[in-house]
Amino acid sequence: MxxxxxxxxxxxxxxxxxxxxxxxxxxxxxxxxxxxxxxxxxxxxxxxxxxxxxxxxxxxxxxxxxxxxxxxxxxxxxxxxxxxxxxxxxxxxxxxxxxxxxxxxxxxxxxxxxxxxxxxxxxxxxxxxxxxxxxxxxxxxxxxxxxxxxxxxxxxxxxxxxxxxxxxxxxxxxxxxxxxxxxxxxxxxxxxxxxxxxxxxxxxxxxxxxxxxxxxxxxxxxxxxxxxxxxxxxxxxxxxxRYKLSLGIEFVSNATELERKIVADPMHFRRGDITANAVRSTQVRVKYANAANPPHDNRQEFQVGDVVIGNDDFGKYKNELQIILEPHQDPRKNLVGKILPEELMLLDFVKPWTKFSFVLKN
Missing domain, CATH: 3.20.20.70 (Aldolase class I)
Known part of the structure; x- marks a missing residue:
């Protein structure tokens, strides 16, 4: 309908x-x-x-x-x-x-x-x-x-x-x-x-x-x-x-032009073979496979709602976008932004194969 x-x-x-x-x-x-x-x-x-x-x-x-x-x-x-x-x-x-x-x-x-x-x-x-x-x-x-x-x-x-x-x-x-x-x-x-x-x-x-x-x-x-x-x-x-889930994000100050471009991609979707650790959007890593992405903001513990992108140290997973669902550390991922606190409730609706996009707040 x-x-x-x-x-x-x-x-x-x-x-x-x-x-x-x-x-x-x-x-x-x-x-x-x-x-x-x-x-x-x-x-x-x-x-x-x-x-x-x-x-x-x-x-x-x-x-x-x-x-x-x-x-x-x-x-x-x-x-x-x-x-x-x-x-x-x-x-x-x-x-x-x-x-x-x-x-x-x-x-x-x-x-x-x-x-x-x-x-x-x-x-x-x-x-x-x-x-x-x-x-x-x-x-x-x-x-x-x-x-x-x-x-x-x-x-x-x-x-x-x-x-x-x-x-x-x-x-x-x-x-x-x-x-x-x-x-x-x-x-x-x-x-x-x-x-x-x-x-x-x-x-x-x-x-x-x-x-x-x-x-x-x-x-x-x-x-x-x-x-x-x-x-x-x-x-x-x-x-x-109205039809596709969208999530408000605030970028960290060090987010690069490439990372902003990856986040702004209009058609992210969660892999069907899901993990509890993070929402994985994998097609962007194919699209941007040849783009360099140096490490930054990658030493802290990532928290629920953090948006990260694989850096140059992540091999074939470079430039894969993830939304953190369980706190963890991984220096092969760059923190690029955070889902707004009042919007974390929307993460419950990111199911296997869910299509989603981001609303850029800064």
């Missing part, structure tokens, strides 16, 4: 012109999913006008629009779950169901004549999805999306996130999760300590959060939960790898 990026807006708390500007910036960078929160309903006519305008603008820019609806809104609008035409007339492509039914109801709703997708809450480790699918739901119109968590300390722990996500992924359901901007201030509530799905992401850079979610292989769509992410954040996330 293709991977995509999304943003969120909150028309009940934001300025329409600012929303449009944000949408335009994101669309130009390749963002394609829009999460819109509908929180307040005072007048059905005014609500229709406000949301149809912003949704219409987003659709012209190519966004798929999912509308997040509080259950109380149905009563306030005088509509029922059996008739979703109001949301289709607004231009939405789908609605997020915060209120669960008996499984049979959701399955029936997935055949709504308007063709709206039904987005289910992924952040509960129960057989909710299996129950719905057992009633022969219209599977292509069922999406899954995790919650976001405005209160610091309240988001999901990683292992629980994995367990919840696997329930949807093994059924082939399109999945989504939220990351949080470190610059954005707007969310749905008066508490906004960021809007991530995973607690471990709350204070990380936006693009690292996304790279981590994509690396799990469990999430198809990464959505920025809060608004508005900065121009720099939007651009960095838009250019980050």
């Amino acid at each position: 293709k991977r995509e990026l999304g943003i969120s807006i909150y028309p009940d708390h934001s300025d329409p012109q600012a929303d449009q500007s944000y949408l335009k910036k994101a669309a130009k960078l390749g963002y394609t999913r829009l999460f819109i929160s509908m929180l307040e309903v005072n007048n059905k006519t005014k609500v229709s006008q406000k949301f149809s305008e912003i949704i219409g603008y987003a659709k012209k820019l190519g966004f798929e629009v999912i509308l997040d609806i509080a259950p109380t809104i149905f009563d306030k609008l005088g509509i029922s779950y059996d008739d979703l035409s109001f949301f289709a007339k607004l231009g939405a492509d789908g609605i997020r169901l915060d209120e669960g039914f008996d499984g049979s109801k959701e399955a029936m709703l997935s055949y709504n004549p308007e063709g709206l997708a039904l987005e289910l809450n992924m952040s509960n480790d129960v057989a909710y999805l299996d129950n719905i699918l057992s009633y022969e739901a219209n599977k292509p119109f069922i999406y899954g999306c995790h919650n976001f968590y405005p209160q610091a300390g309240s988001a999901l722990p990683y292992d629980f996130f994995v367990s919840c996500s696997q329930r949807f992924k093994r059924q082939g359901i399109k999945t989504a999760a939220f990351v949080t901007s470190q610059k954005a201030k707007i969310g749905p509530w008066d508490i906004n300590d960021g809007l991530p799905t995973l607690e471990m992401h709350r204070h990380l850079s936006l693009e690292l959060q996304a790279r981590h979610l994509f690396a799990t292989g469990l999430i198809d769509t990464v959505i920025i939960g809060n608004a508005y992410a900065s121009d720099e954040e939007l651009a960095q996330l838009a250019t980050s790898e």
Whole structure:
């Protein structure tokens, strides 16, 4: 399934012109999913006008629009779950169901004549999805999306996130999760300590959060939960790898031009016959077999996350790149850089044959 990026807006708390500007910036960078929160309903006519305008603008820019609806809104609008035409007339492509039914109801709703997708809450480790699918739901119109968590300390722990996500992924359901901007201030509530799905992401850079979610292989769509992410954040996330694992590296001061070139190679992959000692990328040693590489920074004990390259004393292994997984010494290897500390978690995803590249930080 293709991977995509999304943003969120909150028309009940934001300025329409600012929303449009944000949408335009994101669309130009390749963002394609829009999460819109509908929180307040005072007048059905005014609500229709406000949301149809912003949704219409987003659709012209190519966004798929999912509308997040509080259950109380149905009563306030005088509509029922059996008739979703109001949301289709607004231009939405789908609605997020915060209120669960008996499984049979959701399955029936997935055949709504308007063709709206039904987005289910992924952040509960129960057989909710299996129950719905057992009633022969219209599977292509069922999406899954995790919650976001405005209160610091309240988001999901990683292992629980994995367990919840696997329930949807093994059924082939399109999945989504939220990351949080470190610059954005707007969310749905008066508490906004960021809007991530995973607690471990709350204070990380936006693009690292996304790279981590994509690396799990469990999430198809990464959505920025809060608004508005900065121009720099939007651009960095838009250019980050979605399909290939990428690792942030800081070079040591003595790293040579050759070593920088080897690190920057766009297609490293871990050998299939792995070792516990290090991740070995061996094709670069073939590519640069005739290039001299004098020893430097080669006498210390290498630590987990160090990136080393074989020097001239390493025979046929000269210019092989390795990422250290177990501390050891070997003067035939030059230290050329270090994986950033906050990115060491990504080493868990370097499996046999995993393709990877580096994000150069200096």
